[in-house]
Amino acid sequence: MAAMGSMCGTQTQLALKLLQNSAFQLSSMRTFNVCIHRSMVTKQLTFLAPLCATKQCHKLFRNGAKCCFVSPLTLACFTQGQSCTYATQSGKGLTDEILKQKLGAMSQSDANAKQPQDSANKSSGGDKKKKNEDSWFSNKNAWKLGLVSLSVMGAFLVGQLLVVWGSPVRDPDGNEMRDEFSDQPTWKAYPKRAFKEFNFFKQMIQDPSSEKLLPDPLKEPWYQPPYTLVLEMTDVLVHPDWTLATGWRFKKRPAVEYFLQQVGPPLFEVVIYTHEQGFTAFPIIDALDKNGYVSFRLFRDATKYLNGRHVKDLGCLNRDLSKVIIVDCDPDSYQLHPRNALGLKRWKGNDDDRTLVDLAVFLRTIAMSGVEDIRTVLDHYNQFDDPLEAFKENQRLLQLEQEKQSAMAAQRKEQKSLAGNWSRTLTGMWR
Numbered sequence: 001m002a003a004m005g006s007m008c009g010t011q012t013q014l015a016l017k018l019l020q021n022s023a024f025q026l027s028s029m030r031t032f033n034v035c036i037h038r039s040m041v042t043k044q045l046t047f048l049a050p051l052c053a054t055k056q057c058h059k060l061f062r063n064g065a066k067c068c069f070v071s072p073l074t075l076a077c078f079t080q081g082q083s084c085t086y087a088t089q090s091g092k093g094l095t096d097e098i099l100k101q102k103l104g105a106m107s108q109s110d111a112n113a114k115q116p117q118d119s120a121n122k123s124s125g126g127d128k129k130k131k132n133e134d135s136w137f138s139n140k141n142a143w144k145l146g147l148v149s150l151s152v153m154g155a156f157l158v159g160q161l162l163v164v165w166g167s168p169v170r171d172p173d174g175n176e177m178r179d180e181f182s183d184q185p186t187w188k189a190y191p192k193r194a195f196k197e198f199n200f201f202k203q204m205i206q207d208p209s210s211e212k213l214l215p216d217p218l219k220e221p222w223y224q225p226p227y228t229l230v231l232e233m234t235d236v237l238v239h240p241d242w243t244l245a246t247g248w249r250f251k252k253r254p255a256v257e258y259f260l261q262q263v264g265p266p267l268f269e270v271v272i273y274t275h276e277q278g279f280t281a282f283p284i285i286d287a288l289d290k291n292g293y294v295s296f297r298l299f300r301d302a303t304k305y306l307n308g309r310h311v312k313d314l315g316c317l318n319r320d321l322s323k324v325i326i327v328d329c330d331p332d333s334y335q336l337h338p339r340n341a342l343g344l345k346r347w348k349g350n351d352d353d354r355t356l357v358d359l360a361v362f363l364r365t366i367a368m369s370g371v372e373d374i375r376t377v378l379d380h381y382n383q384f385d386d387p388l389e390a391f392k393e394n395q396r397l398l399q400l401e402q403e404k405q406s407a408m409a410a411q412r413k414e415q416k417s418l419a420g421n422w423s424r425t426l427t428g429m430w431r
Contacts, residue, residue, distance in 0.1 A: 166190030
């Protein structure tokens with residue numbers, strides 16, 4: 001019913017417009033009022049126009065019409081259950097026909113008005129799109145613009161480097177100092193100087209910060225430990241650990257203080273040589289070595305950058321390599337001196353680890369044995385997957401052998417004492 005009321009409302013407005021503009025409207029029709037009334041019984045809208053005292057209108061109301069438009073010549077009725085019904089005094093169908101013509105004309109005019117606007121919008125949109133595509137700054141040319149920008153920036157950077165690195169060196173008085181490129185033309189001398197400076201800068205980054213990373217060994221009356229022990233910090237002495245509560249922190253390996261105390265002077269000169277930055281490693285070493293067992297500390301700037309790795313060059317330590325041993329968990333870090341290395345497995349933070357205890361025993365055994373070249377001992381134990389386990393097995397076998405020899409020595413001593421007693425007894429009997 002609501003849908004029918006909405007439909008009838010739209011058609012009522014069209015019918016009112018038709019009656020106002022119709023050729024059948026009489027000049028005696030002075031007023032044309034519209035009354036909107038909602039019935040309290042049916043809850044439906046009733047449209048009455050115009051209000052006149054004709055017999056047709058009263059008859060129409062008595063017959064139950066819901067909406068009516070009445071003029072002396074034209075009658076339009078909208079009854080319940082029926083979309084629209086039109087009647088005139090001159091016969092049915094004339095008003096219906098006029099209304100259909102008016103509706104068709106209005107629909108056609110709206111369509112004609114909309115079609116040019118759509119076509120204009122389409123044409124303007126197409127022109128704008130074509131203009132954007134033809135423009136140099138369109139999306140399809142973005143990569144070209146980026147390439148041009150990078151080329152310009154690269155050319156500017158190369159020019160700056162040529163000017164800065166390619167210009168000849170001058171003395172404090174501002175006079176140009178001669179070099180091997182001074183006799184060459186400017187266009188050739190500047191690139192060669194810049195290339196030489198670039199190689200020097202590259203070599204400075206790759207090489208250790210100094211050719212002698214440690215001072216000369218101490219002379220008498222000062223005491224110099226006979227061996228040098230080089231230790232990596234990360235995953236050997238400490239392990240980097242991250243938790244949501246604490247963030248990044250370094251966890252100490254079990255028995256690390258005991259290990260440093262066992263291998264420190266006078267047996268070894270302890271050097272921590274790590275690939276970590278100094279500002280990261282320095283406070284960690286301070287927390288580990290509260291008693292001062294570590295003699296020297298070397299950081300990333302002391303390593304050699306080789307094939308994308310920070311390699312530890314033991315040749316720059318200013319020590320006899322036959323007395324140097326390095327303990328690390330990364331084979332790439334000691335690739336220049338593999339014979340001086342004792343490789344360990346990475347410590348992953350487990351609390352039941354006893355590696356440092358076994359390592360302390362191993363190193364003390366080597367130092368107290370007084371070997372001339374420590375590399376011969378390491379060559380033997382590096383044949384095994386786990387050198388410390390192999391050393392423990394050798395110690396166990398050695399202990400068994402010592403116990404066996406002690407038992408044999410005790411047995412021989414006992415036999416000798418028995419033989420002495422028998423000889424003394426026989427000697428007494430002869431007397």
